[in-house]
Structures are given as C-alpha cells and as structure tokens.
Amino acid sequence: MTEPSLLLAGRFNGPPGSANGGYACGVIAAQVPADVVEVTLVSPPPLDAALLVEERGPVYEVRPAGGDVVAVAKPAADPVDAVPPVLDIPAEAPIAVQDESHPFRSCFTCGPDRESGDGLRIFVRRIPGQSVLADRWIPDESLGDDDGVVRPEIVWAALDCPGGWAVLNRIPGGVAVLGRMTTRIDRCPRVGEVCVVVAASDWRDGRKIGANSALYTAGGELLAAARAVWIDVTA
Template identity: 35%
Template sequence: MSTTTFSIDDRFQGFPGYALGGITGGLMAQRIGPEAEVTLHQPIRTGDELEMRTRDSTVELLFDGDTVATAKSTTIDVEIADTVLPESAMEASESYVGFHEHPYPSCFTCGTERSDGEGLRIFPGPVGTEAIVAGPWTPHPNQADSDGTVPLEYVWAAVDCPSIWAVMEAAPSECPDHVVTGRLAVRSEEPIRETEPHVVMAWPLERRSNTWPAAAAIVDADGRVKAVARHTLVLTDWGVPLSVSRTDD
C-alpha cells in the first residue's frame, strides 16, 4: 500500500470553499489509469489535509480517518452524439446562462470571475435545439506540464461542469431540485495539449428516481475525441440549483 498526504488549493474550488469534484477525481485517477471512476462520499473542503491510499486496484481518499472518496477502474459505455466543432461551440457559448446568472461564479471550470489562465473558463451554451451544450476550450500554458500536456485532473475538471449545465438546460422551468456529483467516470483517449483549440460538449442522459446522469466529451478542432465522461448527479435539496439555467426566460 502506498500513501500520500496533500491538500487541494482553494483555487480549485467548485462550491466556495470546497474542491471541484473533477479535480479530486483526476488526482485520484492518476493512480488508476486512463479509464477510471471516482465516487464522492462527501464534500471535500479546500485546504484540508487529505490522505490518499492506494491498495491493489483501488484508491481511497481520507480526511481525519474517514473515507471521503474512492476510485477504481471502470468501462465507460457512452454513445457520443455528433461532435461539435469550434465555430459552433463559440456560437453556443454566447448563450451561456452563467454570463447573466451563475450560482458559483468563482468555480475553477466554468466560473465567470476567473481570469484567463487562472481558471479553465469553459462556458457551455445550448447547441441549436438539441439537448447538447458546448463551449470552446483552449488550455492555457499555465494549465500544462513542462512538456505542454494538460494534466489528468484538468481534463477531469473540464468535463465536470459542462455535464451539469447540460442537465440544468434539460430541467423543466422552476425545477426545485439541486444536484451534486455522486460519481464521475472519465476515459482519457489522447493527450490534450496547451494552446490547441478544443470543444467540451455535454448532454443529459435519462433521469432516474434520485439521480440524473449526463455524458460529456472533449474533442479537438477536427472533431477527434480526446476524452469521454459519464457523470452521475445526485438529486438533493442543496448543491447546484437546476432552475438557474432557463433559456426560455
């Protein structure tokens, strides 16, 4: 068994004061491989001292002796819709609801208060009449390793919020539900490199009694798939309000 102690910096927050699920998942997935699933058992505060334990094919994340997240290898069976190219993604992003109503504008992935290079600044908007959202993403050099490759935790972060916005777009008007990340699974197919244009696209899957799954993909300028994700959102009475995204208002 190998053990590492670390904390997640506040700049990687999703909810204020709490680590973005994609960042947490990507850090754990580094010990699993290119196709992994992370289950978040409770919110993780930024700055808290965490212990990551790897035993056989399972990774555990602990805080104060309690398991707060687990990761394992998986197989992601997601059917990708027609890929969205950069020009269409830029047009869709102009209708990003977060520009005028954002529940967490400091979010590392989709927050409008983050400057270029400080956050990912992925702003997904609806693509036509389809149940798809998409936004352009050109990784900043600040978000790459010394060889220009984007680290796995940023790839996971990039698919986190767009899949939530896809569910928000699909939710009925005045929906009272909120969602939080229950599980996030990502398959990284090809390296993503700094300064190269990409599109992050996402779409809702069939809603269930207490969860609303969604899928996402990162594609390059030619539509080649770089990563695929399956995001299981848990319906709760707190978290991201689904009523924020209202394209018909």
C-alpha cells in the same frame, strides 16, 4: 508503509469551500492504475488539506488523516461512450446559464468571476436544434506540464461542469452537485490547442441525473470522454 497523500489546492474550487468535483476526481484517479477510472464523491472534497489514499482490495479510499471517507475510486467496469462532436458553434448561440443565475460564480471550470489564465471559463452554449451543449476551450500555459501538455486532472475538470449544465437544463432553477464521474482520456491536449467540449443529459432516476461529456480537437479528434451522475440537491 506510508499511504500516498494528495492535496487539492485552493485555486481549483467548485462550490465555495470545496474542490471542483471534476478536478478532485482527476487528481484521485491518478492513484488508480487503470485506463478508465470511476470516482465517487462521498462528501465535498476539501481544499488545501492533505488527503490520504488507502488501497482496499479493488478500491481506493480517500480521506483526511483520522477523518471520514471523502471519495472512493476504482477501475471502471464499462467503457465510456463519447457524445458526438459539435464543431460549428454559432456565435449567437445562447450560454446555458446567465451570469446572474450562476450558483457557483467562482468555480474553477465554469465560474464567470474567474479571470482568463486562472479559471477555465468554459461556458457551454445551447446549440440550435440539438440537445447537446458545447463550447470552445483553449487551455493556457498554467494548465500544462513541463512539456506543454495539459495535465490529466485539468481534462477531468473541463469535462465536469459542461455535464452539470446539461443536467441543470433538466431542472430549471435547481442546483446539482457531482456524485460520480468516470473518465477515459485518449490524449491530453497541448497548451494553446483549440478544443471543443460537448455535453448532454439523457436520464433521471429520482435525485440522480446522468450526464455525458466529451472533449475534441477543433478538427474532431476525440481527446477524452466522461459519464457522470449528478445529485439534485433541491429535490
């Protein structure tokens, strides 16, 4: 029996030379028959390389042909709680990171060097008086399927970096990478639908830092929620 394969196209990069963690997790999660999926990234997921997906009991291992495991996915054991929505985002709210200090400027989700219609350009802002970060997002037509619905792996990507910026708020000047992401999607938004992404971080254990993020409509309907573990690579 041929193992299913997948490919992470170069458009969807995170750090230079590797895929955006949330996007990669979302593509991998599509191979797991469950409503809520946990994906652990063992090493940076490569771009433009065929990856094989092998079912091993309750888990799914992802690796290049003849190579080491890149990621492990499985149905999630625990529910994913959602960060409460922030629907009023002041225009003057500061962006969580300035352009000159962005460690991965070409990142598909949050890179300031990506043009509209190419990257997601989600730049979460610090909300005055709150510990959460938030930004508005309107998905463009390149992110949708033939029916105009945003593809699930794009929703994973949209939830990824906002959580990362919440983590970096805990380690000013540091750099962290996604280690594990668990996501539930109640509904994928439609192309052109105004959305709000929110994120927060509330724990740290050594190099591991937790984050939670959620995607809402402009009216407050919950679309998706994620929890993640990030790894502080500067510790």
